[in-house]
Amino acid sequence: MNVGFIGIGSMGSLLIDSFIGSGALKPSQITASNRTISKAKILAERHPGLLVAASNREAAFGSDIVFLCIKPLEFKKVIEELRGTLQPHQIIVSITSPVLLSQLEDWLPCKVAKIIPSITNYLFCGATLCMFGRRITDADKHLLNSMLSHISTPLAIEEQHTRIVSDLSSCGPAFMAFVLQKFIDAAVEETGIPRDEALIIASAMLSGTGQLLTEGGMTPETLQSRVAVPGGITAKALALLDRELDGVFNAVIRATHAKYNEDLEHVAVSLYGKEVNGS
Incomplete structure (x- = not known):
């Protein structure tokens, strides 16, 4: 199987590193193109055998699967390049x-x-959320899921839920890291504990918490009830958090959805023109 990658920015290169590191693909099975070809050459140095393509068409030609790891407004240019090269049996996977x-x-x-x-796929964990077009067969789904299962748990979702599941799975690590950063900052400021020490302790805590919520079979509610004794220190702090964070994550979700809707409109205009959207 040959796999093409068009765009090797943060997520494109992460996928390549993960597929190779997990054994899902050999470097010789991958052809990559990028707007800045020097980045592709650096990637090839890291993974000897990986082929650097001089153009997007070259990356797609002869590939069974082609990953498009590009920004929304780059799509029209790229798919115009590819539409005369791609064959019906090939699979395009957009991220x-x-x-x-x-x-x-x-x-x-x-x-x-x-x-x-x-980003959790870098350590071969977390989920990859999957949506399939009408031409995808059961055999195609099996092929993609087999690849992705090397680096994650593939989960089929409805496209209408793209934004909220992205918030939880893809943006979520950054959101949780931000909360942890603020917790560590406060610990250092209030007590003088060395930051490196606080980071180690808090990171280990977050890792263990994740395992309790997955392998341990706990829910967020049961975990809190197991830790917080009524009238105790944890319970008092949880009550404060409940007051102070009321509505915060609702606002986060509204913000991500507003940006997503803007991007949807911009992509539609780019591909079809304003008149298609009634503007």
């Missing part, structure tokens, strides 16, 4: 959430799918 499956199927003659990876 760009505001580009819809129906739009890809309008523009391309091949099979299409969409995934939402996560």
Whole structure:
């Protein structure tokens, strides 16, 4: 199996590193192109045998699966390049959430799918969220899920839920890291504990908490009840958090959805023009 990657920014390079590191793919099975070709050459030095393509068409030609790891407004240019090269049996996999499956199927003659990876895939854990176009067969789904299962737990979702599941799975690690950072900052400021020490302790705590919520079978509610004794220190702090954070994550979700809706509109205008959206 040959796999092409178009775009090797943060997430594109993470996927390549993870697929190779997990044994899902050998470097010789991968061809990569990038707007800045020097980045592709650096990646090839890190993974000897990986092929650097001089163009997007070259990366796609002969590949069974082609990952599009590009920004929303780059899509029209890239798919215009590819539409004359791609064959019906090939699978295009987009990792760009505001580009819809129906739009890809309008523009391309091949099979299409969409995934939402996560930075947690770098350590072969977390979820990869999967959506499949109408031309994808059960055999294609099996192929993609087999690849992705090396680096994650593949989960099929409905495209209409793209944004909220992305918030939870893909953006979530950054949100939780931000909360942990603020917790550590406060610990250092209030008590003088060395920051390195606080970071080690808090990071180990977060890792263990994640295991309790997955392998341990606990829910967030049961975990809190097991730790917090009524009238105790933890219970008092949880009551303060409940007051102070009331509505915060609702506002976070509204903000991500507002940006997503803007991106949806911009992509549609880019691909079809304003008149398609009634503007």
